[in-house]
Amino acid sequence: MTTPRRDRRGSGGAALLIGVIALVVVAVGIVTRVSSSGGPHGAGSTHRGVPAVPPLPTNTLVATGPALRFGEPVAATTAATRVVAATVWLPTTAVVETWQRTGTEGWSAPRQLLPTGFHRGYDPSVAALSDGTVVVSSGVDLAVRPYCIDAGSVAVQRIDPSGPSTPVLVDDERGSTGFDDRPTVAAGSGTQVWVGWSHGTAADACDLVGQHDQIMVSVSADGGRRFGRPFTIATPGANFGVQIAPTGPGHAEIAWAESFPSGLYRILVAQITDSHLVGPPTVVGSGTALPAHLPGASFPSFTLPSLTLIDGRPALTWASWINSRAVIDLALPATSGSGWRRLTIPPAAGHDDLLPTLGTLSNGTTLLLNAVHRRTTDSVAYEIRAVGTSSTAAGIARSGARTIAGGGPGPAFRELGESLQIATDPAATTTGLVVASAQASRLETAVWTP
Secondary structure (H helix, E strand, O other): OOOEOOOOOOOOOHHHHHHHOOOOEOOOOOOOOEOOOOOEOOEOOEEOOOOOOOOOOEEEEEEEEEOOOEEEEEEEEOOOOEEEEEEEEOOOOEEEEEEEEOOOOOOOOOEEOOOOOOOEEEEEEEEEOOOOOEEEEEEEEOOOOOOOOOOOEEEEEEEEOOEEOOOEEEEOOOOOOEEEEEEEEEEOOOOOEEEEEEEEEHHHOOEOOOOOOEEEEEEEOOOOOOOOOOEEEOOOOEEEEEEEEEEEOOEEEEEEEEEOOOOEEEEEEEEEEOOEEOOOOEEEEEEEOOOOOOOOOOOOOOEOOEEEEEOOEEEEEEEEEEOOEEEEEEEEEOOOOOOEEEEEEOOOOOEEEEEEEEEEOOOOOEEEEEEEEEOOOOEEEEEEEEEEEEOOOOOEEEOOOEEEEEOOOOOOOOOOOOOOOEEEEOOEEEEEEEEEOOOEEEEEEEEEOO
8 A cells, every 4th residue: 555645736625635644754955055165164063061042033024825825945045135935835736936035125926936848846945056046946747646746857946136047857757657756956066056856666656755766866067057967876765855965076965864664764874976976875863753743733744854064074953753752863973073973852841843954054053943843732833053063971062942933823734844944155044934823824034144
């Protein structure tokens, strides 16, 4: 028996129908900027004590709509422009829309990121390039069946102050026997743009994560206008949702999740050099994945890693299921120069912590962002912490949590999303948020400036 993929239609009954969804383990990318010299623009934070609580961001309203309208938000800021993207559930379909703001101007009207010939979009990701351009990726398909991904393909669009370009297909699966899902985009050295996704066979197109899903990666050398031939990272099991942290020309750290029918997961990390793996993947974490629906939740939940760089080395976080609670797992590079320091952060009583995500503030602080679900009200808030490696015996230092946004009682989401995302640029550190209740949905940005 197979498990259907998420309902991308956005029909009025989607919040109830999504209850049939079973367990999934996925991974999605976090944008990690790389300097023009090829060194990682990552956090270099080693603390001897408890780090300070991060400052509050500036939250800005982008768009409003009825309940269940927005999900899967991402955002990026450059010196030239600010871009937000989200999956928008319209009356008959779902599509990725983008908004843009330049200087003191207001937000543009929403624009659909949908190449000619496709009818549905989902799973946006964003990257800020060194020339001030923002690149947005999206999964797109033909919307033939509501719970299946028919001819699922990967599209990207460049957005600069003059507006969006015509979408480019990184991988076009129309007429093939396979499909793509959950793409991610990352900015590399100079004009390099990396895109990764999960590729499955047609037999698995209606499964939430196909038994044969494999990770694929493609690289552009001209800022996302054209992409090279994709290469496959062949590993056993169901592999889903790669994320990429470029470390230099042709070099990147990558991470993804491998799931099993038993409900267990493994978090894998590997290095890529010139379209080849450098040795076998490393298992950074394993355990029991979150249940498809958390207690009191009207939307699906996911176990998936996020990836950033600390001193040029991979740092990861993900949510897992321990003692009937959704907890945050951290794996930060050990100060010894090899391996990881690990920490589990439990939620407050009556809450579950979801979608933990790592990024970097301009002062070098490693920022941990996550969603918080309250079981009794089905409401979702967002909070931040500062984290870093430590010379103490514990190995990881963290600040207290600070709430940066909070919604009202649900149901408020068709999909909260597979992950949050933090985009780091010299101009600002930015994330997209959906703040919602059973009555309304707000798409916002949260921005930390130097």
